[in-house]
Amino acid sequence: MSKHLIRNMTWEEYRSRTENSFLILPVGATEQHGPHLPLGVDAMLSENLSLAIAERTNAVVAPTLSYGYKSQPTSGGGPMFPGTIDLKGSTITSLVYDLLEEFLADGWKKIMIISGHYENDAFLAEAADLLLRNQNKEFPKVLLSNWWDNISDETIPLVFDEIEFPGWALEHAAIAETSMMMHFLPELVREDRMVDDGIDRPPGYQRFPPSHSLIPASGCLHTAQSSSAEKGRLIIDDVTNNIVSFLEKEFLLDLEIKG
Known part of the structure; x- marks a missing residue:
């Protein structure tokens, strides 16, 4: 049971943290990740990465937002797969705006949003911008x-090291995400269900309605072969170091960055 999670705190414990800490809001999605990974990968990775950062900084981690913007076929498999639960962009923007507004009302001056779903990012940025665009001071x-x-x-x-990097658009449910899940939650990775499917390159356009023949029936955009828990650890350690480094600067934290 993590001491950093809001859901594990009483209201008095929560209130006592707002003055001298900062808040992390993990945001993910619920979407297909091929036959070998669970639907909650994006939310699970953003929450566990948030906890890794919190361990280094004594931050507080808000309940994870586990639904995201519409999964696109060539970056997430698209809506053709059962279990991919999409929200409209206006819904994401409004929901995150309301959450940020509540956090500020509770006294938080420093908030970090960790996204685990590529398609969310513009709407998360819109929520933060609409809330703070007329503010002239540095904090909140x-x-x-x-x-x-x-x-x-x-x-x-x-x-x-064994398979060429295809670019992040095709790295959905592939080596990086699979390796991080092997590191964080190995019991949820169905290694015997990995397939060597994928597409060569995404098209330079989007189509509506999306094509059912654009990606393999497995939903995989690239192979997950050569994934490992050790590679997942390498990614998480590197990403955590780099995020903590800019948090130290932006939030005026007094931390020792450790490798």
Whole structure:
């Protein structure tokens, strides 16, 4: 049971943290991740990464938002798969705006949103911008980031040492996400269900309604072969270091960055 999770705190314990800590809001989605990973991967990874950051910084982690914006076929498999539960962009924006507004009313001055679902990012940014765009002082402050933008160039060849890196658009349910799930929640990875499916490259356009023949029936955009818990650890350690580094600067934290 993590001491950093709001859901495990009493209201008095929660109130006592607002003055000298900062809040992390993990945001994910519920969408297909091939036959070998669960539907909740995006939410699980954002929450566990948030907890890894909280362990380093003594932050508080809000309940994870586990639904996201519409899964696109060439970055998440699309809506053709049962279990992919999509929200409209206006719903995401309004929901996150309301959450941020409540957190500010509770006294939080420093809030970090960790996204685990690529399609969410524009709507998360819109919510934060609408809330704070007329503010002239530095705090309250909201930061928005994700794990894939915080992987160092030096780490990528260590993760993609056997199979060439296809780009983040096709890395859905592939080596990076599978490896991180092997690190965080190995019991939820069905290694015997991994398939060597994928597409060569995403088209340079989007189609509505989406094509059912664009991606394999498995839902995989690229292979997960060569995934491992060790590669997952490499990713998480690297991403955590890089996020903690900019949090130290933006939130004026006094921390020792450890490798």
